[in-house]
Amino acid sequence: MIKATINNVKIEVPEGTSILWAAKKANVNIPTLCFHPDLKPGGQCGVCVVEIEGIPGLKRACMTPIGEGFRVYTHTQKVMSARKEIVEMILANHDSDCLTCIKNNNCELQTLAATLGIKIVEYAKLEEKLPIDHSSISIVRDPNKCILCGRCIQVCSDVQSVNALAVNHRGADTVIGTAFSAGLGNSVCINCGQCVVHCPVGALYENSSVEAVWEALHDPDKFVVVQEAPAVRAMLGEEFGMPPGSLVTGKMYAALRRLGFDAVMDTNFSADLTIIEEGTELVSRLKSGKNLPLITSCSPGWIKFMETFFHDMIPHMSTAKSPQQMFGALAKTYYAQVKNIDPAKIVSVSVMPCTAKKFECQRPEMKASGYQDVDYVLTTREIGRMIREAGIDLKEMPEELADDIMGEYTGAGTIFGATGGVMEAAIRSAYFLVTGRELENLDIKPVRGLKGIKEAEIDIDGTKVKVAVAHSGAQARELLEKVQNQMATDGKCEYQFIEVMACPGGCVGGGGQSWGSNMAKRARRGEALYAEDKSMAHRRSHENRSVQAVYEKFLEKPNSKKAHELLHTHYMKRSLVDGKVINE
Ligand code: SF4
Ligand code: SF4
Numbered sequence: 001m002i003k004a005t006i007n008n009v010k011i012e013v014p015e016g017t018s019i020l021w022a023a024k025k026a027n028v029n030i031p032t033l034c035f036h037p038d039l040k041p042g043g044q045c046g047v048c049v050v051e052i053e054g055i056p057g058l059k060r061a062c063m064t065p066i067g068e069g070f071r072v073y074t075h076t077q078k079v080m081s082a083r084k085e086i087v088e089m090i091l092a093n094h095d096s097d098c099l100t101c102i103k104n105n106n107c108e109l110q111t112l113a114a115t116l117g118i119k120i121v122e123y124a125k126l127e128e129k130l131p132i133d134h135s136s137i138s139i140v141r142d143p144n145k146c147i148l149c150g151r152c153i154q155v156c157s158d159v160q161s162v163n164a165l166a167v168n169h170r171g172a173d174t175v176i177g178t179a180f181s182a183g184l185g186n187s188v189c190i191n192c193g194q195c196v197v198h199c200p201v202g203a204l205y206e207n208s209s210v211e212a213v214w215e216a217l218h219d220p221d222k223f224v225v226v227q228e229a230p231a232v233r234a235m236l237g238e239e240f241g242m243p244p245g246s247l248v249t250g251k252m253y254a255a256l257r258r259l260g261f262d263a264v265m266d267t268n269f270s271a272d273l274t275i276i277e278e279g280t281e282l283v284s285r286l287k288s289g290k291n292l293p294l295i296t297s298c299s300p301g302w303i304k305f306m307e308t309f310f311h312d313m314i315p316h317m318s319t320a321k322s323p324q325q326m327f328g329a330l331a332k333t334y335y336a337q338v339k340n341i342d343p344a345k346i347v348s349v350s351v352m353p354c355t356a357k358k359f360e361c362q363r364p365e366m367k368a369s370g371y372q373d374v375d376y377v378l379t380t381r382e383i384g385r386m387i388r389e390a391g392i393d394l395k396e397m398p399e400e401l402a403d404d405i406m407g408e409y410t411g412a413g414t415i416f417g418a419t420g421g422v423m424e425a426a427i428r429s430a431y432f433l434v435t436g437r438e439l440e441n442l443d444i445k446p447v448r449g450l451k452g453i454k455e456a457e458i459d460i461d462g463t464k465v466k467v468a469v470a471h472s473g474a475q476a477r478e479l480l481e482k483v484q485n486q487m488a489t490d491g492k493c494e495y496q497f498i499e500v501m502a503c504p505g506g507c508v509g510g511g512g513q514s515w516g517s518n519m520a521k522r523a524r525r526g527e528a529l530y531a532e533d534k535s536m537a538h539r540r541s542h543e544n545r546s547v548q549a550v551y552e553k554f555l556e557k558p559n560s561k562k563a564h565e566l567l568h569t570h571y572m573k574r575s576l577v578d579g580k581v582i583n584e
């Protein structure tokens with residue numbers, strides 16, 4: 001342990017602790033713009049400078065370990081004027097049009113400039129405007145707002161193992177960009193949005209569908225249906241000042257109805273349906289022994305990652321569409337038929353914690369209904385903005401239920417939103433599909449939580465099924481490389497079933513979540529989903545009566561020809577050639 005003082009307050013912290021973390025022991029938050037609690041410190045911004053008695057110059061608190069006997073001062077005159085100067089220099093290079101900026105009121109730079117009392121920027125303002133990158137279906141990049149903090153590069157390379165972004169050029173010309181400046185939409189980017197939720201300013205944001213959805217809601221000739229992903233109910237409250245992990249399912253339905261949606265249903269319904277389709281696929285592959293391990297397919301960021309970096313694993317992928325797309329395919333077929341609505345008049349909207357879902361809904365193969373199955377995807381942030389724009393306070397909403405037909409769900413559908421949840425839900429139903437008996441202990445705890453790659457072994461009537469769960473691109477890469485090595489050596493691998501989610505923590509950590517993401521928030525949102533699961537009368541997907549009704553009235557049986565036409569898909573190989581992604 002190291003003993004030192006910060007602003008004359010005695011502290012004791014483990015050796016190697018940075019001054020930035022040590023200061024928290026003295027109840028001091030040293031300001032910073034590039035530091036993020038889930039990422040390695042890089043010292044890019046220089047805002048966190050402090051003075052250490054007896055050591056010349058100023059030191060960056062994020063990069064300097066506290067030493068024995070250090071006397072650290074965080075707001076001397078020298079520190080304060082240096083800090084102000086750094087922020088002024090950032091502002092001189094910054095398009096500070098806060099009122100029209102996506103991050104207005106949620107921006108770390110705006111907050112810091114206000115905290116430091118910066119009224120005038122003494123430096124000459126950079127007038128040159130760089131082009132905004134609109135090439136991606138999911139994400140917009142505005143280099144004029146970028147403060148070169150490096151968080152996006154680090155999360156994209158270290159956490160996601162995608163490496164779509166890098167520092168281009170040098171000196172005053174430095175910009176963050178993609179290879180050959182081709183734009184995110186022409187890069188290896190998997191649309192996960194982790195760069196978006198880690199960016200401290202308004203330089204990265206989702207490609208918004210808010211205006212298009214308002215237009216549909218205002219059109220009397222349209223019938224607008226909405227579905228909400230499992231994770232959204234555990235994070236939408238944050239948009240209205242509620243603590244992370246507040247479960248707002250009933251209030252969310254009520255707010256959506258008041259926005260004017262004609263039918264408020266739930267993606268959890270189609271999560272249950274996904275489990276029946278994918279669970280049936282798992283049982284059939286376990287019987288045949290072919291194409292094991294089966295790998296889950298509901299995370300569109302993961303699908304693009306697999307198509308780009310691991311396309312030789314395509315035969316192992318479940319062909320089941322994601323719950324979003326299953327819902328979309330049924331909304332314009334089954335739902336339209338039951339409700340006697342012309343499918344051409346249906347506008348299908350989804351509310352997702354995810355930016356990659358915007359890409360997924362526009363994939364050419366997602367037109368099984370004869371129309372684009374899901375027309376618009378709104379992130380949790382976008383629906384939060386719409387609800388606020390309509391003057392609705394989510395906190396004051398009554399608890400309502402979703403509509404029938406495609407609104408009922410079980411606890412298994414809810415836990416889809418957390419890492420390990422798809423696996424747990426699938427096992428609950430696969431056990432029943434194989435044995436005809438119900439699995440008694442429904443809580444498969446080894447696959448829960450935010451630790452790295454998780455494993456479990458389940459005994460299904462004497463058949464041992466070994467499973468693994470990865471959440472983030474880096475974990476997916478590690479797990480898939482292990483699988484490939486085992487298969488190259490032994491012709492088979494130790495796992496029969498693998499769940500991969502592109503985002504850390506699963507969908508509760510998606511790129512469409514409320515601003516200010518960190519692992520602690522993700523953990524609380526996941527706990528909320530498990531709490532809802534625990535509270536439900538039905539916790540197994542095959543117990544969902546509305547899902548049973550779809551099979552009885554429309555799809556005939558799981559994995560039927562019709563189910564395959566509507567609910568299953570195929571994948572493509574993507575390769576990077578001369579800086580451009582080629583789809584095959
Ligand atoms: S990024 Fe922040 S400081 Fe810059 S314009 Fe947007 S809100 Fe204002
Ligand atoms: S969306 Fe994901 S893959 Fe694309 S640049 Fe951002 S972090 Fe990287």
Ligand code: SF4
Nearest residue numbers: 146147149150152199
């Ligand atoms: S885009 Fe955002 S996260 Fe990336 S370097 Fe710029 S300010 Fe930082």
